[in-house]
Amino acid sequence: MKKIISIILGGFMILMLAACGQTAEPVKTEAESKNAVSAGKEQANKEKESKLTLEEVFKKTEEANKDINSFASQMNMKQNIEVSGEKQEFQSDIEMEFILEPMALHQKMTMSLAGEKQEVDAYLTKEGFYMYEPNEKMWFKLPEEFSTQILQMSEGQTNPSGQLEQLKEFVDEFEFQQDDKNFILTLKASGEKFDQFLKDNVKNVLPAEMQADNMMGDMKFNEVKYELHIDKETFYLNTLNMVLDTDTQIEDEKMNMKIDMQSTYSNYNKVENIEIPKEALENAQEIN
Incomplete structure (x- = not known):
């Protein structure tokens, strides 16, 4: 069971964009889908449409990411975990502020499990967790x-430029659309090639002692879907939604995990300082 919990807490990499030559298809609103759009409104909508290709959006997003030093995020995540017939449901609501250089994190999380709520207020800086x-x-x-391990893992993931290059091989898997404010990228992928890619990335975010192949278990990805909204003006990520369904065989136990996350x-670049409260520095009880 310890290995199962470790893999759950290890988390999954946030994947980003890939390069492609197609332009984004406009997304119709629900009202537009039900009713014919007037000629004037249709023309106005067309003027808002971007002619950028996915490859061009990819490059601009990559450049914009290089200038990011801080951001804030809100996340809602539902996890359904079944181990050997026993089911557990988790509901997590997370608010976070993040600074990349020097790395600092403030996170407030409320997690619901079996009808009980657990709240955590956490600070992570060079001074400790x-x-x-x-x-x-x-x-x-x-x-x-x-x-130290968490800082190392976080520093390896905060700049998405490295992951952008890796996903070029899945260019044909992306659906590329747009609305008035965002480019919308959707990735639904399956198959052995993508399965191994995800295993490698999950493995890379785990601590060194958990990176052995036998710690990953016999992991199978049943469903993987990412939806990303990229701001048309700043090329920053506005929204990331993820659906994940995996099966893993660990220590003679089969675990199925379903994750539905909206964030x-x-x-961006407005979080200037994160400090651990004086009360924590003076009174915290150290634990092993």
């Missing part, structure tokens, strides 16, 4: 090696 547990009304400091991103 501190968490406030409201039920205990106490601050805790996690071991230095733990915070939004904002305040």
Whole structure:
């Protein structure tokens, strides 16, 4: 069971765009779908349509990412986990502020499990990883090696430019659309090629001691879907939605995990400082 929990907590890489030569198809609103659009409105909509290809959006997004040093995000995630016939449902609501250089994170999370809510207020900086547990009304400091591992993993994922290049091989899998404000990229992928790619990326975000092949188990991706909304003006990521369905065989136990995540991103380069509260630094109880 420890290996199962470790893989759940390890998380999955956030994937980004790929390059392609097609332009984005406009997305019709529900009202437009039900009613014929007037000639004047149709012309106005056409004027808002971008002629950029997916390859051009990819390049502009890659350039914009290089200038990002901070952002905020909100995430809602539902997880359904079944292990050997036993089912558990998790509901997580997360608010986060993130600075890349030097790396710092402030995260407030509310997680619901079996009708019970657990709240966590966490800070992660070069000074360490501190968490406030409201039920205990106490601050805790996690071991230095733990915070170091998380910092290393986070620093490897914060700049998506490296992942952009990797996804070029899946260019034919993308659906490319647009609305008035966003380019909309949708990826539904399956097959052995994509399956191995995801396994490799999950493996890369885990701590070193968990990267052995036998720790990954016999992982199978039943469904993978990413929907990304890229701002037409700034080329920053506005929305990332993900659906994931996996089967894994670990220690003679079969685990099925379904994840449905919706997240939004904002305040790019406006998060200027994240400091661990003085109360935490002075009173935190260190745990192993």
